[in-house]
Amino acid sequence: MRKKMKVAILGGGLIGTDLLVKIMRSPWLECTGFISRNLNSSRMLKAINLGVFVSDKGIGAIEENPDQYDLIFDATSAAAHKIHAPIFEKLRKIVIDLTPAKIGKMCVPAVNISECLNLNNVNMITCGGQASIPLAYTIGQVHKDVKYIEVVSTISSRSAGPATRANLDEYIDTTENGIKHFSSAEKSKAILILNPADPCINMQTTVCAIVSKPEINKLKEEVHKMITFLKTYVPGYELVVEPTVEDNRIFMMIRVNGLGDFLPSYAGNLDIINCAAIAMAEKYAIQKYGEAHGK
Amino acid sequence: MSHFEKEILKSIEINEIQKLTELKNKIILVTGGTGFLGLWIAETIRLLNEKFSFNTSIHLLSRDPYKNIEKAPHLFNDKSINFIEKDVRDIFELPVDIDFVIHAASDPDTRAHSSNPLNVIETAIKGTDNVLSACMRSNRIKKILLVSSGLVSGVRDVDSPAIKENSYTGIDPTSISNVYAESKRMAESIAFSYKSLYKLPIVISRPFTFVGPYQSMEKPWVINNFIRDASSGGPIRILGNKNTRRSYIYGTDAASWTIKILINGAAGQIYNVAGKDSFSVQEIAEKVQSAMNKNVAISYDSTNDSLNSNMFVADLEQSLGLRLHQTISIDESIQHTIKWHLLRLQHLKQKNEHN
Amino acid sequence: MENNIRKKILITDPTLRDGSHANQHQFSEKQIRSYSIAAERARIPILEVGHGNGIGASSLQVGLSSVNDLDMIRFAREHLQNTKLGIFMIPGFATIKKDLRPAIDAGADVVRIASHCTEADITERHIGYARERGKLTHGCLMSSHMASAETLIEECKKMESYGAEGVILMDSAGNYLPSDVYEKVSALVKNIHIPIGFHAHNNLSMAVANSVAAVEAGALIVDGTSRGFGAGAGNTPIEVLVAVLEKMGYDTGIDLYKILDASEIADKDILNSKPTIDSTSIVSGLAGVFSAFKKHVIRVSAEYNVDSRDVFFELGRRKVVGGQEDLIVEIAIELSSKEKSLRI
Numbered sequence: 001m002r003k004k005m006k007v008a009i010l011g012g013g014l015i016g017t018d019l020l021v022k023i024m025r026s027p028w029l030e031c032t033g034f035i036s037r038n039l040n041s042s043r044m045l046k047a048i049n050l051g052v053f054v055s056d057k058g059i060g061a062i063e064e065n066p067d068q069y070d071l072i073f074d075a076t077s078a079a080a081h082k083i084h085a086p087i088f089e090k091l092r093k094i095v096i097d098l099t100p101a102k103i104g105k106m107c108v109p110a111v112n113i114s115e116c117l118n119l120n121n122v123n124m125i126t127c128g129g130q131a132s133i134p135l136a137y138t139i140g141q142v143h144k145d146v147k148y149i150e151v152v153s154t155i156s157s158r159s160a161g162p163a164t165r166a167n168l169d170e171y172i173d174t175t176e177n178g179i180k181h182f183s184s185a186e187k188s189k190a191i192l193i194l195n196p197a198d199p200c201i202n203m204q205t206t207v208c209a210i211v212s213k214p215e216i217n218k219l220k221e222e223v224h225k226m227i228t229f230l231k232t233y234v235p236g237y238e239l240v241v242e243p244t245v246e247d248n249r250i251f252m253m254i255r256v257n258g259l260g261d262f263l264p265s266y267a268g269n270l271d272i273i274n275c276a277a278i279a280m281a282e283k284y285a286i287q288k289y290g291e292a293h294g295k
Numbered sequence: 296m297s298h299f300e301k302e303i304l305k306s307i308e309i310n311e312i313q314k315l316t317e318l319k320n321k322i323i324l325v326t327g328g329t330g331f332l333g334l335w336i337a338e339t340i341r342l343l344n345e346k347f348s349f350n351t352s353i354h355l356l357s358r359d360p361y362k363n364i365e366k367a368p369h370l371f372n373d374k375s376i377n378f379i380e381k382d383v384r385d386i387f388e389l390p391v392d393i394d395f396v397i398h399a400a401s402d403p404d405t406r407a408h409s410s411n412p413l414n415v416i417e418t419a420i421k422g423t424d425n426v427l428s429a430c431m432r433s434n435r436i437k438k439i440l441l442v443s444s445g446l447v448s449g450v451r452d453v454d455s456p457a458i459k460e461n462s463y464t465g466i467d468p469t470s471i472s473n474v475y476a477e478s479k480r481m482a483e484s485i486a487f488s489y490k491s492l493y494k495l496p497i498v499i500s501r502p503f504t505f506v507g508p509y510q511s512m513e514k515p516w517v518i519n520n521f522i523r524d525a526s527s528g529g530p531i532r533i534l535g536n537k538n539t540r541r542s543y544i545y546g547t548d549a550a551s552w553t554i555k556i557l558i559n560g561a562a563g564q565i566y567n568v569a570g571k572d573s574f575s576v577q578e579i580a581e582k583v584q585s586a587m588n589k590n591v592a593i594s595y596d597s598t599n600d601s602l603n604s605n606m607f608v609a610d611l612e613q614s615l616g617l618r619l620h621q622t623i624s625i626d627e628s629i630q631h632t633i634k635w636h637l638l639r640l641q642h643l644k645q646k647n648e649h650n
Numbered sequence: 651m652e653n654n655i656r657k658k659i660l661i662t663d664p665t666l667r668d669g670s671h672a673n674q675h676q677f678s679e680k681q682i683r684s685y686s687i688a689a690e691r692a693r694i695p696i697l698e699v700g701h702g703n704g705i706g707a708s709s710l711q712v713g714l715s716s717v718n719d720l721d722m723i724r725f726a727r728e729h730l731q732n733t734k735l736g737i738f739m740i741p742g743f744a745t746i747k748k749d750l751r752p753a754i755d756a757g758a759d760v761v762r763i764a765s766h767c768t769e770a771d772i773t774e775r776h777i778g779y780a781r782e783r784g785k786l787t788h789g790c791l792m793s794s795h796m797a798s799a800e801t802l803i804e805e806c807k808k809m810e811s812y813g814a815e816g817v818i819l820m821d822s823a824g825n826y827l828p829s830d831v832y833e834k835v836s837a838l839v840k841n842i843h844i845p846i847g848f849h850a851h852n853n854l855s856m857a858v859a860n861s862v863a864a865v866e867a868g869a870l871i872v873d874g875t876s877r878g879f880g881a882g883a884g885n886t887p888i889e890v891l892v893a894v895l896e897k898m899g900y901d902t903g904i905d906l907y908k909i910l911d912a913s914e915i916a917d918k919d920i921l922n923s924k925p926t927i928d929s930t931s932i933v934s935g936l937a938g939v940f941s942a943f944k945k946h947v948i949r950v951s952a953e954y955n956v957d958s959r960d961v962f963f964e965l966g967r968r969k970v971v972g973g974q975e976d977l978i979v980e981i982a983i984e985l986s987s988k989e990k991s992l993r994i
Contacts, residue, residue, distance in 0.1 A: 014432075042387035042425050049387070152711045152976055157769060158431065158493045165771045169745035189709055192742045196494050196768040197969040200434055206976035208710040241980050247949060249710050253980055264434040491804055494768065563800050 005285035011075035012036030028285035140183035156200035159267035203268035233279035327400035328355025335550035383422030419478035503569035507546030508635035529591025569609035671702035671881030692908035698736035706744025764790035789814035824853025839868035847871025853935025876916035882941025884925025937966030
């Protein structure tokens with residue numbers, strides 16, 4: 001019998017449930033707990049229906065049976081993760097944090113997956129960060145002196161729930177930090193636009209940069225390589241405007257069509273952060289049990 | 296061939312059939328799919344497919360889809376109609392291919408309100424929340440219709456003006472008989488919250504009083520009770536106040552209106568679904584009496600006529616804006632209903648004799 | 651007696667904010683100072699300053715400012731006593747920590763928090779913060795032509811519940827006709843307790859007429875800029891607005907001669923390009939596209955050799971909202987490759 005890494009999902013919201021659907025498909029991961037504070041939701045019914053162990057005891061469920069889990073996805077809230085993090089540390093569990101708690105190392109699989117493998121708590125930044133940082137990183141790799149990088153993400157209103165809307169400032173702050181960290185730009189700016197058009201638009205992200213001498217051909221080549229790799233874990237990631245110089249700035253645009261697992265396909269913004277979290281978890285599993293195993 | 300072809304053709308108003316073309320090659324989900332409205336919607340879609348090649352498919356979701364199988368076996372054999380056995384209280388996902396949703400699941404049976412009020416509340420509130428939350432995750436659904444009830448606008452005295460969609464009186468929450476109206480009110484609040492928060496294109500219909508085949512004899516509605524009384528030799532018993540007025544709408548009209556509101560109604564708008572004239576209970580009893588051509592008596596069993604004399608009559612200006620018309624009059628409605636009940640009684644009798 | 655008291659209309663002057671769009675956010679210190687002095691003299695109640703898309707919006711996406719917002723506020727502040735200093739902010743572009751707090755610290759008196767007309771719930775924290783700081787706080791619903799009166803009522807009620815002391819309906823695309831304005835403003839006045847305002851753009855030459863319709867429908871706050879200096883075809887010319895409201899018997903508190911002087915000063919010192927209703931403005935108004943897109947559309951269309959009018963109509967078809975200027979490049983590239991393939 002092949003061995004899979006045992007993972008728990010903490011947080012039974014839309015993000016957690018979408019992760020669950022993705023895990024059910026993974027050759028390397030097995031969901032051994034779908035944990036929330038409330039059994040009485042249609043999402044819990046979905047988990048039960050998939051034959052997954054569910055609990056309404058929150059972090060208590062993990063403390064009671066720590067051996068049931070090797071890795072935990074924390075899809076609760078930043079405030080809750082601050083309480084959870086020391087408990088996970090004591091239990092020596094690997095944690096992939098999908099909240100903006102900013103405790104663990106910032107993780108973008110396409111950029112620093114190997115570095116993250118040695119850590120026990122990694123943070124998935126923001127959806128806009130997962131979409132734009134690989135491109136910002138590439139700009140930073142190709143150019144020595146990146147003065148400024150700006151990322152603008154437009155998402156459909158319907159994919160922005162009350163929590164996203166209340167936390168726009170944190171989104172901007174966290175994304176700007178991530179961009180600067182991975183691109184070595186002197187300055188960064190993140191903008192988020194909600195568009196209510198019906199039918200819903202897919203998430204789109206534009207990355208602009210100011211560098212002293214754009215190396216556009218080299219950049220194109222590297223961006224294509226980066227996207228080829230990204231697509232291995234975010235299949236719906238598409239370059240819609242090739243890197244170009246327009247009005248003295250580097251300009252490129254991507255669009256993310258979600259997998260439509262539990263979340264609708266227009267919610268590419270939510271899909272991409274989950275895809276990234278799964279890619280990271282699978283890498284941990286491969287490290288533990290070996291590459292050939294999942295095949 | 297459809298069983299109710301003439302009436303359905305009349306109700307869809309063929310000269311305006313282009314208003315329905317948006318349904319062509321689409322898939323509709325109806326919750327409460329085997330209830331009165333659900334069955335009539337299915338009958339209407341079936342005819343649109345047969346006569347006008349609409350190629351529309353319909354999912355009828357119901358917690359007990361087989362309950363009505365003997366009433367409408369032709370629907371159960373129709374390839375464009377798919378039955379889903381599910382309770383809206385336990386829904387977490389809807390089929391991925393649907394374009395339109397009509398959320399009609401509810402329990403308007405007043406007996407259930409008394410004996411299991413919590414069930415009624417749960418179906419309305421949790422059911423609506425579940426259905427809309429599943430709709431929110433679809434990027435295909437074009438429009439959602441919440442079938443509410445005229446009752447949400449509150450109780451009125453018999454001489455009040457017809458009820459407009461934006462006019463409200465209170466509902467007494469301490470009376471168990473009001474759980475249906477109260478929970479429907481909450482369901483509308485849930486719908487407007489989803490509309491505000493997630494921009495779901497939700498439109499609301501508020502039916503008043505239905506009449507027509509598929510209402511069971513034992514259900515506590517005035518007309519079928521009168522038919523039952525008259526067919527068993529009478530007397531036609533009027534319980535409660537004989538002056539209470541209602542505006543009745545026949546099944547085929549109700550279904551056509553519902554479909555037209557779904558397609559042409561504006562998101563966030565509410566439309567009454569009712570007949571254009573109102574009739575007192577006394578007048579209905581007399582109509583049943585004369586239609587059945589029997590010398591049955593009408594008896595009254597009320598302690599005080601001046602008490603509880605109220606009205607449940609819709610103002611139809613907003614619905615007229617969508618060009619919704621009553622095409623089956625109250626007299627025709629009663630005649631069709633009687634005919635259906637008598638045929639059924641005969642059929643059941645034959646079946647019993649066979650056994 | 652009470653009939654003799656003229657109804658008060660509060661005028662806000664965003665010449666140094668919306669006007670930023672017209673000069674690609676290149677106001678100089680001298681211009682800011684000179685217009686602030688003129689505004690104070692004319693007794694304009696509120697003078698709004700900052701980047702065209704509000705404080706913290708200076709970016710490659712919508713344009714970089716030459717003078718940063720805090721300096722703009724400081725320069726204007728030095729010359730204002732009776733005239734209040736207003737700022738404008740769009741959550742998603744700016745944050746409390748980076749932008750709003752320092753702007754209030756630098757001396758802003760009036761804070762406008764704006765969102766696209768269907769997204770009022772992103773303004774909750776920012777309106778709350780401005781109120782907490784004791785500032786007069788208005789909510790703004792941008793591109794309000796894209797939503798029905800019912801939706802606007804709902805969004806206004808949200809802003810009201812967050813603490814907004816007025817809500818401004820913005821005709822960001824200059825798309826309205828007076829009858830539209832009358833319908834929407836009166837629906838809001840009927841349903842909302844706080845004052846309703848109107849901010850016009852002149853794409854279809856309706857800015858003054860639309861402002862009048864708003865006041866007639868019960869609006870208590872109206873915006874105007876010197877000579878109409880603002881995004882796209884510009885705004886309502888404040889000097890005309892004051893004259894017309896005066897004639898209609900409203901009290902704006904503004905000195906007519908001095909506002910005429912102020913517009914002369916603006917004409918001489920700050921209007922490097924006068925707002926005109928050119929072809930692109932008309933098309934942009936018809937297509938219902940945010941006025942501030944104009945300069946970007948013209949630049950990008952020229953770069954990719956496509957008809958700017960086609961770009962505007964395509965933007966309209968895609969129902970873009972303020973801040974989606976990046977789509978201009980995508981659309982221009984698409985149109986230009988389509989044209990090339992036609993030529994082949």
